[in-house]
Amino acid sequence: MSVSTSATTPVLWLGFGAAILVVILECAYAIILALGLSALETPNDPISDPFFTIMELLIIMMMPTFVILTIAVHTICQSQRRHHALAAIVFVTMLTTITTAVHASILLLSREAAFVDMKHVFSFEWHSVAYVLDVMAWDFFFGFFAIFLGLSFERTGLEWWIRVLLILSGVLALAGLLGASTGNMDIRNIGIVGYVGVFTISSALMASLMWRRLRLA
Structure with a gap:
């Protein structure tokens, strides 16, 4: 990425730090997810604590790093691609808003006595409100966010x-919508590959790119 004249060293440091944190948090999430799945007695059981709570906290912690990384890319990308980065900022803002609200509500409200019976709202079972919003956030808004962020490069x-990896990540996330449309949520695992696996690799490469630019600054 040829850094535009408006880019500054602090922005590169900000983007580099955010990209590194994305990689760390995504890897931690993948590890906890794997441990949680391995602890299930049957594949249909929900992931239990402490794995579930840790995963929720990691998701909330990821969101600011996504936003900061996207803003950094918008600042340093070529002017003719900045409209793509701006679109990515809009989509990542939608992703962050919905995701933070959903997962904070699950953590802070779902276990309260007044809400414990509201499975149709807080449970991660299709068609609960929380699950529908999570699909919209990660399969829909993340998909467009990753695609437009990719187009910024x-x-x-x-x-x-x-x-290529960012666009692939977004396409895989959008493909996860097939799970919601068919009622077969196993298909949504396609999207998980996109926003956990492929996006982590692309974030590591973004960190590498910004580090190279910092060395030249």
């Missing part, structure tokens, strides 16, 4: 790989 060198 050039088609050369390391940027080409970042661009």
